Amino acid sequence: MRIKLSWFLALVAVLSITACTSTPEERPSQRQNSQISQSLFDYSDSQIEQFLVRGATTQSMITARFGQPRGMSQSGDYIYWHYIERYQREDGRNGLAILNVVFDRAQIVVDYDFQVRHFSDS
Numbered sequence: 001m002r003i004k005l006s007w008f009l010a011l012v013a014v015l016s017i018t019a020c021t022s023t024p025e026e027r028p029s030q031r032q033n034s035q036i037s038q039s040l041f042d043y044s045d046s047q048i049e050q051f052l053v054r055g056a057t058t059q060s061m062i063t064a065r066f067g068q069p070r071g072m073s074q075s076g077d078y079i080y081w082h083y084i085e086r087y088q089r090e091d092g093r094n095g096l097a098i099l100n101v102v103f104d105r106a107q108i109v110v111d112y113d114f115q116v117r118h119f120s121d122s
Contacts, residue, residue: 048114052109052114055109056109077104082098092121093118094119097116
């Protein structure tokens, strides 16, 4: 229950922070960013599930794949990393990709949440 409440609070915080950021005109995968091997939008749920193995995947493995997180927080024995990407195109299509990862003190994945949403203004 404590982890679920922490997840909810972390998601609210991340969404609140990103509501104030500017959005690019292209998909994040089209950006030139050496820290991120590819955009979160380019991953399927099954690819994330194969990579993020609870009890096995480490912080350094995640950093190598996704770069530095956009935000970090800690609650008790757990460390939370937050990745978020957005796009907004001129035709009114938008997208939001969120990856939240929970680590234990040994920097091993305990849990994660991955969501990708595409929507239109019309």
